[in-house]
Amino acid sequence: MADPDVLTLAADLIRIDTTNPGDGTGRERPAAEYVAEKLAEAGIDATLIESAPNRANVVARITGTDPGRAPILVHGHLDVVPAQAADWSVHPFSGEVRDGMLWGRGAIDMKGMDAMMLAVVRAWAREGRRPPRDVVLAFTADEEASAEHGSTWLVTKHADLFEGVTEGISESGGYTFHVGGRRLYPVGAGERGTAWLKLTARGRAGHGSRVNHDNAVAALAGAVHRLATYEWPLRLTPTVRASIEGIGAALGVPVDLADVDATVARFGPARVLVDAVLRNSTNPTMLSAGYKVNVIPETATAYVDGRVVPDARDEFEAVVSSLVGPDVSWEYEHAEVALSADPTAPAFAAMAAALLAEDPGAHVVPYCMAGGTDAKQFSRLGITGYGFSPLRLPPDLDYSALFHGVDERVPVDALEFGVRVLDRFLTT
Template sequence: MSTNDAAVAHPSAVDEVVELCRDLIRIDTTNTGDTTTSAGERSAAEYVAAKLAEVGLEPKIYESAPGRASVVARYEGADPSRPALLLHGHLDVVPADASEWTVHPFSGEVRDDYLWGRGAVDMKDFDAMLLAVVRQWKREGRVPPRDFVLMFLADEEAAGGYGAHFLVDEHREVFDGVTEAVGEVGGFSVSINNDLRLYMIETAEKGLDWLRLKVSGRPGHGSMIHDDNAVTLLSEAVARVGRHRFPVELTPTVRAFLSEVSEVLGIEIDLDSPESAIAKLGPIARIVGATIRHTANPTRLEAGYKENVIPGKASAVIDCRPLPGRTEEFLEQLRAVIGPDVDIEHIHQQPGLETTFDGPLVDAMAQSLRHFDPGARPVPYMLSGGTDAKAFARLDIRGFGFAPLKLPADLDFAALFHGIDERVPVDGLRFGVRVLDRFLSQT
C-alpha cells in the first residue's frame, strides 16, 4: 500500500474532526427538559460507541431512561498507578426553531468556512475533537501517560439528571481513580489585538438554583374591584426580582481574570465597579459581566384558567445563579427583594465550583496553546452558567473547562451558545484537535 493509500484509509484527527462533528450535528439530540418531548441521545451514543469500538476501545452505553443514553470508555495508560483523567462532553442540545436559522439547525452544513448547526459549539465540537484524537492515537498504537476515562453524556442541558448525575449515583465504579476532569466551556480565544489573544480556561462556575415563586389570593369575578389578586402580587414580586442588581462580589477567579485584563488592556480597574473595564472585552463581556455578582432572572409565569376569573393562585420560575460558596447569602438577599408574601420552592439546586489556576494540568493547557498560537495568553475565568463538572465535583473531582478553539476576532462567540445560526470555524476545529493532542500527551 502506498503512503497516499494509507492516508486515505486512516485519516488523521485533523482530517477527520469536521466529518465527525458534522455527523453528530445531524443526529437530533434535542433536550427539552422533558423526556417525553426530547429526541433522546441514544442514536448519538450508538454512533460514538461505534467510532470508539472501531479503533479497539470497549465503550459501554448506559441508559438512564428510554433513549437517554451516555457512553463511557476507559483508555488505559502507561502508568496505572497515576490518577485517571476524565474527559467529558455532552451529546444533547437545546431546541432549535428551523424557521429562525439561515441553514437548517441539524444540517451540519459547511458554509463560509464554518460548520453550522445546533451543537456546533455546545458541545459537539469538543465531542468530535476528543473522538478524532482518541481514534488517531489508537490507530497509531499510542498509549496515554495515564488512564483516560472518556464520557459522552446525556442530559447536560437539563442539569444532568439522566446523564452525569445518573452515573455518579448509579455507576460510581466508572470513576475509579479519577481526580481531575476536562470538559466545556473554556479554551476559546478572545482577541485583544492581532498579536495577543486571551484563552479563557474555566476554573469556576456559578451555582444553579431554579426557584418557583408561589402566591395565593382570593379568587373572584374579573369584572369586580379586587384587592387580593394573586396575579398582581406575583407580578410585583417578579418585576422586583427582574430589575434588581445584586452587589458586586469578586471571587478569587474573577479577581485573577480582572488582573490579567488590567495588564493586557493597560488600564486601572475599579474592583468595586469593574463593568466599564469588562465592556472593553466585546461580546464576551456578557458572560464575564454575569460573574461579578449573583443573578436572578424570571423565566416562566403561570396563572389563571379563564379570561373573566381572577385566579386564586399564581406562580413564576426564577433562574438563579449564585456565586460559588455564597448560596445562603444569596437566598437571604433574594428573599428581601421578593418580599414576605411569596412562597419559595426549590425546583433544582446545585452548588457552584471554584478551583485554582495552577498545577500540571493547567501548565499543559498553557504550553499546548502557546505552541500553536504564540500570541496565546491563557487566563482563568468563571462560567456564568453550569456544566456536568458539578456532578463530578460530588466525587471531589477537580474540573476545568478546556475545549480549545482559536476564533476569528469578529465572531460573537457568546451569542452562539443556545442562539440561532450556531456555528464553529472549520479552522478552529482543526486548531482544537492539534492543541488537544499535544495537551493530552503531556498530562
C-alpha cells in the same frame, strides 16, 4: 497532529438529531451508539449506559503509561437544544460545510468537542500512542436540561467508572476571544451555581369587578419585579479576581480591585468575560396565572432563573426570601452547586502551554462561567472541573452568540486546532 476524522465525526454527530426539549423526551441513544461504534473501531472498549428509554451515555477508559498519576476525565454531552429549521440559513441537522464552516445544531455546543475527543483517541490507536494518565471519556445525555438522565445518573449509579479521577475538562473554554488586536483564550476555572426558583402566590379568588386586597397576581407581580430590579452586591471570588487581573495584564489595562466595576468597564468587549459573574442574579423567565380576564385567580406562579456565585448560597436564599415577601412562597425548581478550580494548578498551566504552543503570542486567562455544565455533577465525585474545549476562532465570529443561537457553526480549521491542542494537553 491533525486527525482526518474530526470533520466527518462532527458532521455525522450533528446529523443525528438529539434535540432535548427539556420535558424528559430526549433521544440521545443513536448518537451514543455512533460514539461507541467509533471507539470500537479504534479497539477501545466502551460502556453504553441507558438511564431511561432512548436516554444513553457512553463511558470508556484509556489506560495511561504512568499508573502513579491520577486519571483525568474528558466529557461532552450528546444532546442539543431545539432548533427551528425555518430560522436557519441551512438545515440545523444537515452537518453542511459551507465557506470553511461546519454548520448545524451542536457545532459549538458541543458535538464539535465530542468529535475532537473521538478524533484524538482514534489517532492514538492508529499511531500506537498512549497518554501518561488514564483518560476517562464520558459522552452524556440530558446536559441541556437537568442532567438527570446523564451525568447525574452516572455519578449516582456508576461512580466506579470514574474511580481515581481528580480532574476533568469539558465545554466552554479555551476559545479565541479577540479584543484590541489581542487574542485571549479564557479557560473555565469556575461556574456560578444554578438556582432556578418557582414562586407561588395564593390569594382569594373572586370577580374581577370587585375590590380584592388578597390578589395573587398582584402579589406575584410585586415579588417578580423586586427580584428583577434588585441590585445584587459585588462578590469577588478568587477565580473572578484572577480573571480580572489576567485580562487587565493581557490588555495593558490598570486593575483596581477597590473599584471593580470601573476596572471592568475599561476592558471593552472583554468585560463580557466577567460582567455576569461578579454577582448573584435573578432573572424572571416565566409567568402563569388565571384563565379569564374577569376572574381573579386563587393562585399565580412564576419562574426565575437564579445564579449564585461560589460561597454565596446562604446570602442568596436570605435575600430571595426578603424580596418575595410574606405573601409569596418560593422553592427550588432546580439547584446545583457553584464551582471553583485553581487557576494556578499544574493542569491549568498545561492547558495554557498547549494553547500557546499552537497560538504563540496569545494570552490565556482564567474565567468563571455564568452558567453551568456537567462539571457540577462530576464534582460530587471530587472531580475538579475546567472549561477547556479549544478552538481558534476568527475575529468576526461571535462565539457566545452561537450557543443555542440560530446558524450555529464552527470553522473546520478550529476543530483541527482543537484536536492538536487536546492531544498536546492530554499527552503531556
